[in-house]
Amino acid sequence: MNSINRRSALLAGLGAAGAAALAACSSGPSGTPALAAPSGPAVAAAEKRRKSTGRTHRTTLTAAPAMLDLGAGVMAKTWAFSGQAPGKEIRLSIGDTLVAELSNQLPNRTRTSIHWHGIAMRNDMDGVPTVTQQAVRAGANHTYRFITDAPGTYFFHPHVGVQLDRGLYAPLIVEDPREPLSYDDEWVVALDDWVDGVTGTPDQVLTELRQGMGGMDMGGDSSTDSHDMSEMSEMEGMKGMEGMGTENSAQPSAPSSHSMSMGFMLVGANSELLGGDAGDVKYPHHLVNGRVPADPDVYQSKPGRRVRLRIINAGADTAYRVALGGHKLTITHTDGFPIQHQQVDALLIGMGERYDVLVTLDDGVFPLVALAEGKDATGVALIRTASGSTPKPTVRPKELDGRILTASQLRAADDVRLPAKTIDRVHRVELAGRMSKYNWSINGRAFDMDDPAANPLTVEEGQRVQLDFVNTTQMWHPMHLHGHTYQLGNSGPRKDTAIVLPKKKLSVVFDADNPGQWMLHCHNAYHGEVGMMALVAYQS
Numbered sequence: 001m002n003s004i005n006r007r008s009a010l011l012a013g014l015g016a017a018g019a020a021a022l023a024a025c026s027s028g029p030s031g032t033p034a035l036a037a038p039s040g041p042a043v044a045a046a047e048k049r050r051k052s053t054g055r056t057h058r059t060t061l062t063a064a065p066a067m068l069d070l071g072a073g074v075m076a077k078t079w080a081f082s083g084q085a086p087g088k089e090i091r092l093s094i095g096d097t098l099v100a101e102l103s104n105q106l107p108n109r110t111r112t113s114i115h116w117h118g119i120a121m122r123n124d125m126d127g128v129p130t131v132t133q134q135a136v137r138a139g140a141n142h143t144y145r146f147i148t149d150a151p152g153t154y155f156f157h158p159h160v161g162v163q164l165d166r167g168l169y170a171p172l173i174v175e176d177p178r179e180p181l182s183y184d185d186e187w188v189v190a191l192d193d194w195v196d197g198v199t200g201t202p203d204q205v206l207t208e209l210r211q212g213m214g215g216m217d218m219g220g221d222s223s224t225d226s227h228d229m230s231e232m233s234e235m236e237g238m239k240g241m242e243g244m245g246t247e248n249s250a251q252p253s254a255p256s257s258h259s260m261s262m263g264f265m266l267v268g269a270n271s272e273l274l275g276g277d278a279g280d281v282k283y284p285h286h287l288v289n290g291r292v293p294a295d296p297d298v299y300q301s302k303p304g305r306r307v308r309l310r311i312i313n314a315g316a317d318t319a320y321r322v323a324l325g326g327h328k329l330t331i332t333h334t335d336g337f338p339i340q341h342q343q344v345d346a347l348l349i350g351m352g353e354r355y356d357v358l359v360t361l362d363d364g365v366f367p368l369v370a371l372a373e374g375k376d377a378t379g380v381a382l383i384r385t386a387s388g389s390t391p392k393p394t395v396r397p398k399e400l401d402g403r404i405l406t407a408s409q410l411r412a413a414d415d416v417r418l419p420a421k422t423i424d425r426v427h428r429v430e431l432a433g434r435m436s437k438y439n440w441s442i443n444g445r446a447f448d449m450d451d452p453a454a455n456p457l458t459v460e461e462g463q464r465v466q467l468d469f470v471n472t473t474q475m476w477h478p479m480h481l482h483g484h485t486y487q488l489g490n491s492g493p494r495k496d497t498a499i500v501l502p503k504k505k506l507s508v509v510f511d512a513d514n515p516g517q518w519m520l521h522c523h524n525a526y527h528g529e530v531g532m533m534a535l536v537a538y539q540s
Helices: 006-026 041-049 202-210 231-238 525-530
Strands: 056-071 074-081 090-093 097-104 115-117 141-147 152-157 170-175 185-194 260-262 265-267 285-288 298-300 306-313 320-324 329-334 337-344 346-349 354-360 365-372 377-384 425-432 457-459 464-471 477-481 486-488 497-500 505-511 517-522 533-538
Touching: 056 090, 090 097, 152 306, 152 354, 170 185, 170 306, 185 365, 185 377, 202 525, 285 365, 285 377, 306 320, 306 346, 320 329, 329 346, 346 354, 425 457, 425 477, 464 477, 464 497, 497 505, 517 525
Parallel strands: 056 097, 090 170, 185 306, 298 377, 425 464, 457 533
Antiparallel strands: 056 074, 097 141, 115 152, 152 170, 185 285, 260 265, 306 354, 320 346, 320 365, 329 337, 329 354, 365 377, 464 505, 477 497, 477 517, 486 505, 517 533
């Protein structure tokens, strides 16, 4: 990040002593057990158990300033990997070793890192400065090396400040040589909400959001705290809720057309699917594969071809409702793991989530539309299988209002469902915060990157762990766990990122089989940056 804050000051001080400082993290704070070090013996032992093909895939990722052409004359001065956003796809097979050298050419002494979102790799390759590594200094290089031991659709991005909301992201696809799905082609679809270099920078957005809503003139003092009214009384209805009472099954509502903008802050963006407030930030553009709707990315194919779409939400503040005009979608995977197939008209995808779908293409030109849920805006791409007129950039196919399933209504495929097992440890993860103060937190504390191991959620290797996400806020939160996948309830899908609706509880379970220190956080980049993070740490 550009701005000087406590985190950047800490990272600047790590210097050559950084490795020793991180190793010292194995000693927990007073009153808590010692924690497994990110490069400790338990991590090394877990790495040895991973099956390797012996093949190595090498790549260099240069993070640097770039001037991007988003289409239709829209130019954006931003940061990107090797001059493009999304960055160049990395594709390899299960069991292959990825060796990725990050070259930091960012300006203003900006430090960075790479987090490999969704990959259960060794802890010291996870890319979280002050937890698993030193931040990579400007002008320096850093090498990531790990085995990819689960097939699926993943992506990578920085884990420093709000760099996620720039152009620093790219797909990572891990193929299964014994792929059970039958299809003809693939199309990777990256969704993104875009502000950088157009109306401002993510750091400017964060600065405004940190001021909260309290000081804004919104037509009367009574409206400035609309997020906070009746908070305690509404939470009374949560008592006794268990399991998967998380995502509603209501049919989609029309996007709000009454949202108000306060600079970068978006007020009044409402969505029935998301249980209320849809997001914080007004974005001038919503992109599909780096292109604006007026000059979209076009996928060329032939009628009758069966295509696998790998859909990634790389955005920072926007959930998307995705549909392909004139077609049904068959959902096959979420966050890399297979589910029992479900046919839908549209799907809802939060930040950090990925969905794979199969579709048999018809004859013509069809819009793939990503409706920014509750924000009255869209991203658009096209599938062309024959000649025909191009749909308007404002197209909204009827499928957007058709059958849509949320993650809580999906079921894991039999071969990846976690076997029944006694729960060994339960952690309550209470999500709190208000727009009026923009003070997002977990369990009453804003996460402190200066002291990341201060209040860990501890686990022991081999345990079955339950996380109870309790959302006390009036906003939804996509909660992401590093280094693991969890299961929603007893038979729900295996995921690493899941939507927790306002005033709801979501219970998930995972097996503690990947030692180290792992972040658990809201994947709204701005919520996470101001404190909605926690550390899930293995006891040594």
